[in-house]
Amino acid sequence: MYTLGVDLGGTNTKIALFKEVKKIEAKRILKTKEYKSKRILINKILESIGDLLKDNNLKNKQIKGLGIGVAGPVDFERGFIYRLVNVKGWENVPLKSLLYKKLKIKTFLDNDVNLVGLAELKYGAGKGAKNMICITLGTGVGGVLILEGRIYRGSHSTAGEVGHIPINVKGPRCNCGGEGCLERYVGNRYIIKRARDLVKKRSKSRILKLADNKISKITPEIISRAAKLGDKTAIAVWKETGYLIGVALAGLVNVFNPERIVIGGGVSLAGDVLFKSIRETVAKRAMATPARQVKIVPAKLGEDAGLIGASILATSSKE
Amino acid sequence: MYTLGVDLGGTNTKIALFKEVKKIEAKRILKTKEYKSKRILINKILESIGDLLKDNNLKNKQIKGLGIGVAGPVDFERGFIYRLVNVKGWENVPLKSLLYKKLKIKTFLDNDVNLVGLAELKYGAGKGAKNMICITLGTGVGGVLILEGRIYRGSHSTAGEVGHIPINVKGPRCNCGGEGCLERYVGNRYIIKRARDLVKKRSKSRILKLADNKISKITPEIISRAAKLGDKTAIAVWKETGYLIGVALAGLVNVFNPERIVIGGGVSLAGDVLFKSIRETVAKRAMATPARQVKIVPAKLGEDAGLIGASILATSSKE
Numbered sequence: 360m361y362t363l364g365v366d367l368g369g370t371n372t373k374i375a376l377f378k379e380v381k382k383i384e385a386k387r388i389l390k391t392k393e394y395k396s397k398r399i400l401i402n403k404i405l406e407s408i409g410d411l412l413k414d415n416n417l418k419n420k421q422i423k424g425l426g427i428g429v430a431g432p433v434d435f436e437r438g439f440i441y442r443l444v445n446v447k448g449w450e451n452v453p454l455k456s457l458l459y460k461k462l463k464i465k466t467f468l469d470n471d472v473n474l475v476g477l478a479e480l481k482y483g484a485g486k487g488a489k490n491m492i493c494i495t496l497g498t499g500v501g502g503v504l505i506l507e508g509r510i511y512r513g514s515h516s517t518a519g520e521v522g523h524i525p526i527n528v529k530g531p532r533c534n535c536g537g538e539g540c541l542e543r544y545v546g547n548r549y550i551i552k553r554a555r556d557l558v559k560k561r562s563k564s565r566i567l568k569l570a571d572n573k574i575s576k577i578t579p580e581i582i583s584r585a586a587k588l589g590d591k592t593a594i595a596v597w598k599e600t601g602y603l604i605g606v607a608l609a610g611l612v613n614v615f616n617p618e619r620i621v622i623g624g625g626v627s628l629a630g631d632v633l634f635k636s637i638r639e640t641v642a643k644r645a646m647a648t649p650a651r652q653v654k655i656v657p658a659k660l661g662e663d664a665g666l667i668g669a670s671i672l673a674t675s676s677k678e
Numbered sequence: 679m680y681t682l683g684v685d686l687g688g689t690n691t692k693i694a695l696f697k698e699v700k701k702i703e704a705k706r707i708l709k710t711k712e713y714k715s716k717r718i719l720i721n722k723i724l725e726s727i728g729d730l731l732k733d734n735n736l737k738n739k740q741i742k743g744l745g746i747g748v749a750g751p752v753d754f755e756r757g758f759i760y761r762l763v764n765v766k767g768w769e770n771v772p773l774k775s776l777l778y779k780k781l782k783i784k785t786f787l788d789n790d791v792n793l794v795g796l797a798e799l800k801y802g803a804g805k806g807a808k809n810m811i812c813i814t815l816g817t818g819v820g821g822v823l824i825l826e827g828r829i830y831r832g833s834h835s836t837a838g839e840v841g842h843i844p845i846n847v848k849g850p851r852c853n854c855g856g857e858g859c860l861e862r863y864v865g866n867r868y869i870i871k872r873a874r875d876l877v878k879k880r881s882k883s884r885i886l887k888l889a890d891n892k893i894s895k896i897t898p899e900i901i902s903r904a905a906k907l908g909d910k911t912a913i914a915v916w917k918e919t920g921y922l923i924g925v926a927l928a929g930l931v932n933v934f935n936p937e938r939i940v941i942g943g944g945v946s947l948a949g950d951v952l953f954k955s956i957r958e959t960v961a962k963r964a965m966a967t968p969a970r971q972v973k974i975v976p977a978k979l980g981e982d983a984g985l986i987g988a989s990i991l992a993t994s995s996k997e
Contacts, residue, residue: 490832490833502933504933506825506830507830511825511826512935513809513934513935513936513968514809514936514937514968514971515935515937515967515968515971517932517965517967518934518935518968519933520932520933521933523929523933523965524843524929524932525845525926525928525929525963526844526845526846527845527846528845528921528922528925535965536962536963536965536966537928537932537963537964537965538963602847606847607844609844610842610843610929611933613839613843613854613856614823614837614838614840614843614930615832616831616832616834616835616836616837617832643855644844644855644856644857645842645856646836646839646842646854646855646856647855648751648834649832649833649834649836649837652833652834
């Protein structure tokens with residue numbers, strides 16, 4: 360059984376042919392911003408799908424479905440893209456029907472973080488969970504709720520914005536219009552800022568050496584590498600980051616009582632030092648029963664999670 | 679069609695006979711703490727049910743079901759009470775099976791706030807909503823999530839603890855073991871404290887007059903009355919309270935994207951001044967799309983909401 364998955368992101372657009380839902384047979388990667396208009400990119404996606412099928416001697420009618428994940432708000436029911444984050448010209452695009460018209464392959468479209476959650480649920484760190492929260496840590500902090508085994512989308516497809524839970528009544532202004540949102544403390548640039556501020560005071564930190572002694576070159580990856588080498592400043596950055604994530608998760612544990620929380624995205628690669636801090640904070644701050652039951656684990660499927668989720672979505676039975 | 683509802687609270691235990699699910703035909707109210715042991719109270723509940731049936735010429739087999747709401751954590755599946763809040767001797771009670779053995783009436787048991795939510799959904803301020811959050815403001819701050827038309831209980835029946843969302847990373851210690859929880863700012867006693875602190879500085883406030891000039895006699899009801907008379911101090915108390923509730927709800931609106939939030943409990947009787955502040959804060963702090971869609975409304979069913987919810991639960995089809 361073959362499916363197609365598309366992961367439409369602000370940086371890369373990935374297109375893959377899958378066998379038995381989860382095995383990638385072939386993949387194409389496009390640089391989203393190299394295509395000057397959405398029409399040109401959509402044509403290139405169609406061309407790539409055509410190539411993948413041709414290379415594998417497949418006809419459209421042999422494909423069970425096409426799933427599309429989008430980095431931005433969408434209307435799942437209508438397969439409609441409201442906006443592609445950081446890419447202009449992608450406002451209000453009925454991508455599902457545009458592709459269906461050309462391909463005649465059953466098509467579904469969802470938010471990319473939702474699909475990461477779906478993939479982790481079926482084949483990754485969420486396997487077997489009934490109620491699960493999946494969060495992705497990167498430039499932004501994304502989230503998806505899997506409730507009673509299914510993606511919970513809310514009344515207008517906007518649910519899951521875990522990054523925009525206020526963790527302080529008075530806090531710094533967030534891009535979303537709110538104040539004191541989790542993302543405003545643990546989004547990439549704020550982690551980097553935390554590290555920079557500390558490094559200014561502790562100039563012997565390995566972080567600075569790994570960044571060629573340039574404070575402007577500090578990245579979450581560098582902070583992770585320094586932490587793994589035992590650098591105290593880097594460890595402090597991750598502990599504080601984990602603590603702030605843990606405070607937000609404590610609230611979610613009290614409200615949702617999930618059995619699992621799966622954490623992915625680039626920042627999650629900081630590993631044990633980050634996860635230990637998150638787990639300790641949740642254990643301390645959330646209510647006893649749900650805190651004891653919840654397992655907080657790293658995502659397992661890595662960068663292709665969104666594509667795999669798109670492939671799972673492609674097998675949906677609803678039209 | 680007849681049903682029975684029991685609302686087992688820390689102060690009162692109400693028992694009612696319902697016709698057509700929502701019409702109370704007859705009701706008994708017991709003072710929970712006047713009964714020295716759970717056995718004595720359970721016998722009194724059974725006796726009251728017997729009286730209600732006898733007075734209405736009904737036999738047990740004419741009753742479609744019995745629903746029980748409990749002020750405290752329960753296991754819905756097993757009909758098991760972990761604890762009755764503020765009443766000793768009610769730990770780990772399999773009340774559902776105890777009552778079923780005696781009555782042979784199909785019995786269901788749930789947390790009381792869940793049943794308030796169910797009642798508001800079917801017959802009250804939540805009518806027609808698919809995704810709804812119901813919160814109750816009183817000594818504690820309770821909550822229930824109605825997702826896709828059904829009570830969401832979580833993995834271990836503890837979901838919905840809206841009162842224990844941290845709204846500040848560093849905040850006062852809460853009874854639940856957490857810090858900076860919503861309840862720790864807007865539970866009855868903290869609203870009273872806010873009023874007392876203000877009244878000490880503004881001794882002309884109507885609040886003080888309505889409390890017989892005794893700061894110790896200030897209650898939320900008095901603050902509400904003063905606010906309705908235009909007292910600026912009282913209005914400030916409710917504005918601040920609404921603001922804090924609004925910050926927590928902004929997070930929930932971002933995560934759940936519900937179409938309605940229903941607010942009940944004694945404190946909600948403060949009315950417009952409180953609701954206006956909550957709505958303005960959510961409009962300002964939550965993300966644009968879900969904030970625009972959500973309606974924040976007062977509960978409609980008053981003190982019998984829990985009993986009505988118990989009656990609705992009694993009509994459940996699952997055994």
